[in-house]
Amino acid sequence: MSPAEGDLADRPVAGATLRVTVDRDACCGxxxxxxxxxxxxxxxxxxxxxxxxxxxxxxxxxxxxxRAVELCPSGAIRVT
Amino acid sequence: MTRAVEAELPLWPPVNLARGPFALLxxxxxxxxxxxxxRVRLPTGHAAWLVTRHADVRQLLRHPGFSSDLTRPGFPLxxxxxxxxxxxxxxSFIRMDGAEHARLRRMLxxxxxxxxVRRIEPLIRQTVDESLTDLAAAGPPADLVSTFALPLPxxxxxxxxxxxxxxxxxxQSRSRALLDQQTSPEVLRTAVQELRDYIRGLIGAxxxxxxxxEDLLSRLIAERVEPGExxxxxxxxMALLLLIAGHETTANMIxxxxxxxxxxxxxxxxxxxxxxxxAGVVEELLRYxxxxxxxxxxxxxxxxxxxxxxxxxxEGAIVLISLANRDAAVFDDGDDFDPYxxxxxxxxxxxxxxxxxxxxxxxxxxxxxLVELARRFPDLRVAAAPQxxxxxxxxxxxxLDALPVTW
Ligand code: HEM
Ligand code: SF4
Numbered sequence: 079m080s081p082a083e084g085d086l087a088d089r090p091v092a093g094a095t096l097r098v099t100v101d102r103d104a105c106c107g108x109x110x111x112x113x114x115x116x117x118x119x120x121x122x123x124x125x126x127x128x129x130x131x132x133x134x135x136x137x138x139x140x141x142x143x144x145r146a147v148e149l150c151p152s153g154a155i156r157v158t
Numbered sequence: 159m160t161r162a163v164e165a166e167l168p169l170w171p172p173v174n175l176a177r178g179p180f181a182l183l184x185x186x187x188x189x190x191x192x193x194x195x196x197r198v199r200l201p202t203g204h205a206a207w208l209v210t211r212h213a214d215v216r217q218l219l220r221h222p223g224f225s226s227d228l229t230r231p232g233f234p235l236x237x238x239x240x241x242x243x244x245x246x247x248x249x250s251f252i253r254m255d256g257a258e259h260a261r262l263r264r265m266l267x268x269x270x271x272x273x274x275v276r277r278i279e280p281l282i283r284q285t286v287d288e289s290l291t292d293l294a295a296a297g298p299p300a301d302l303v304s305t306f307a308l309p310l311p312x313x314x315x316x317x318x319x320x321x322x323x324x325x326x327x328x329x330q331s332r333s334r335a336l337l338d339q340q341t342s343p344e345v346l347r348t349a350v351q352e353l354r355d356y357i358r359g360l361i362g363a364x365x366x367x368x369x370x371x372e373d374l375l376s377r378l379i380a381e382r383v384e385p386g387e388x389x390x391x392x393x394x395x396m397a398l399l400l401l402i403a404g405h406e407t408t409a410n411m412i413x414x415x416x417x418x419x420x421x422x423x424x425x426x427x428x429x430x431x432x433x434x435x436x437a438g439v440v441e442e443l444l445r446y447x448x449x450x451x452x453x454x455x456x457x458x459x460x461x462x463x464x465x466x467x468x469x470x471x472x473e474g475a476i477v478l479i480s481l482a483n484r485d486a487a488v489f490d491d492g493d494d495f496d497p498y499x500x501x502x503x504x505x506x507x508x509x510x511x512x513x514x515x516x517x518x519x520x521x522x523x524x525x526x527x528l529v530e531l532a533r534r535f536p537d538l539r540v541a542a543a544p545q546x547x548x549x550x551x552x553x554x555x556x557x558l559d560a561l562p563v564t565w
Contacts (some may be wrong), residue, residue, distance in 0.1 A: 106260075106263065106267070106510075106511040106512075106513060107264070107267030107268070107271065108507075108513045108514070108515070108517065109271050109272050109518060112271070112272050112273075113272060113518075121267075121271045121272070121273070122268065123268060124268060125264055125267060125268055126264070126266075126267025126268035126270075126271045127264070127267065149502065149503070151220070151510050151511065151513035152220065152510060152513075153220055
């Protein structure tokens with residue numbers, strides 16, 4: 079993590095940065111994440127498994143990312 | 159629990175033709191089955207746990223201690239298993255677990271992902287247009303199921319797989335038998351073997367004359383079978399699974415959706431007047447109709463606590479996605495159909511690693527089919543009294559046998 083990101087994470091502001099990680103081994107490629115937050119998630123052309131477009135979604139996508147975590151059938155998405 | 163006590167348990171699934179196509183259970187059935195986790199008796203005489211709450215359904219379907227393999231001890235069977243040769247079940251990954259399941263599913267996930275389905279939307283649109291022209295020519299009145307609801311998904315999946323649609327009478331009659339819980343073990347076995355022989359024949363012909371076709375079977379042959387990654391019998395099972403799951407489900411959704419939407423003036427025309435809402439209406443239809451009504455079947459392979467109930471290794475569980483989709487904890491007034499509802503939390507496609515692989519295709523087919531139907535037949539009405547409509551209560555996939563319509 080860069081120092082700038084560390085600063086942000088330490089600051090208790092509403093809408094502070096969210097960090098998304100995905101577990102491609104757990105993913106079953108059902109694509110709920112892509113349907114819910116296409117600006118953050120993608121699926122690999124070769125195997126259909128999840129890919130991250132950006133690990134730090136813009137503030138406008140935070141709700142959608144939380145929804146994607148909720149809808150992911152295999153629990154492959156984590157946010158911190 | 160002793161066998162005598164088990165005989166007193168309520169029978170699942172209940173047979174009750176008086177309920178109509180939209181009520182899942184009547185009052186007295188609700189008392190018997192809505193648990194959160196209750197013990198039921200199956201037609202095979204075995205007992206199983208019925209799981210009905212949204213949170214419990216999600217927890218169970220994501221739990222690694224529940225198996226989809228029919229041959230596991232305690233697997234909740236609605237009908238006796240026919241004697242099966244190992245090659246009768248090869249490739250059918252819907253009934254596999256863990257790495258075995260993932261290996262085959264992953265050969266197909268990219269195929270059905272949203273961006274690839276978007277690419278085949280023109281094909282879906284064209285197929286919808288042609289089937290609607292057939293519907294217009296057939297009536298009024300005409301049967302919506304046989305002229306539109308069934309041919310559309312069937313033609314689309316045949317086209318994608320590279321299976322000749324001309325053979326649809328053959329594979330539709332056999333897949334009906336596979337899905338019917340009353341089918342005897344002997345008939346079931348014959349139907350499975352005939353279907354497998356048919357697909358094996360198609361694969362053989364494609365291998366003998368590779369012509370660079372772009373259909374899914376041809377590509378899987380070239381990319382997986384020829385290099386030795388995939389057995390022919392595995393490909394047979396995968397193709398069969400896609401063929402059956404790919405048309406029976408969407409077809410039944412279209413029939414029931416039209417029956418529901420034409421009941422209330424205004425709901426059908428939302429699709430025509432506000433096509434942007436169509437995707438949301440389709441989600442609510444999936445939730446409310448939940449056509450996989452007898453439930454999803456699993457065997458516990460380790461002790462697990464679900465909804466406060468200990469389910470022991472070797473016991474069966476039946477996961478009722480249909481009741482979960484009406485759970486008041488998640489959906490206000492869940493027994494009401496509300497085309498403006500946010501229904502995205504529904505589990506009509508299942509949950510966990512077996513969640514429907516064809517859902518982007520099913521969603522696109524439903525949306526395009528219903529919007530175009532509302533555009534071209536704005537005055538569409540059902541031309542039969544409710545009691546005349548025959549529902550498929552014995553099928554794993556609920557639906558209507560026929561839907562006479564006029565316009
Ligand atoms: C509205 C239509 C559909 C509904 C309601 C539906 C429902 C379901 C459900 C509930 C499951 C989970 C089964 C389980 O967990 O045991 C499933 C799995 C599956 N569906 Fe669908 N489905 C639909 C359309 C389709 C289509 C169009 C296809 C064809 C591509 C398809 C192919 C499959 C396959 C292959 C599986 C097995 C996935 C696995 O085990 O990993 N389905 N479907
Ligand atoms: S929703 Fe989950 S399982 Fe589905 S593609 Fe996204 S990460 Fe994978």
